[in-house]
Amino acid sequence: GQNIDQPTEMTATEGAIVQINCTYQTSGFNGLFWYQQHAGEAPTFLSYNVLDGLEEKGRFSSFLSRSKGYSYLLLKELQMKDSASYLCAPLSGGSYIPTFGRGTSLIVHP
């Protein structure tokens, strides 16, 4: 089975930096996704990490440590529109199907 743990809710101030952590246990490992989901909308792809290290994409970066079963999503220069749920989704070995965590609801306030 799979176990995915991420905080339920976080708050941050506009312009600040926030780090959303995710720990996971999977049967084998094929990579890890982060998705963003605004209230009432579909999830949208943010990042995909297969190898250890940090991948940067604009204001968003994602980090992976395979040996520790740990990932984080780093959001810089927060904007009000970043208020959303962030879903951590690891891929088990030999699978095309990510398993989604319950998500972290991020609230950005002025």
Added chain:
Amino acid sequence: DAEITQSPRHKITETGRQVTLACHQTWNHNNMFWYRQDLGHGLRLIHYSYGVQDTNKGEVSDGYSVSRSNTEDLPLTLESAASSQTSVYFCASSDPDRNEQFFGPGTRLTVL
């Protein structure tokens, strides 16, 4: 532009009725998925398909069925709707080479 669509976007039905939710994608993806999303549970996999005539059960498949007669469509059928199936349903598709899933806009289903 390629897209994935779902219909209807909202549906209210009664317990015991058969309901079919449509999903159509123009990405030409082989892989298609159905999820339900409920508060406190996140996205849970119902059924998935790796290609035409292929269907597989997911984590919460009881009471649901799918069929895949072409690449573009994966309809989800609730054989006899139950109140526990009130949820938001998302369809997704992915390219097997990339695994990134593209989601449809969702269908909000209420079973009374």
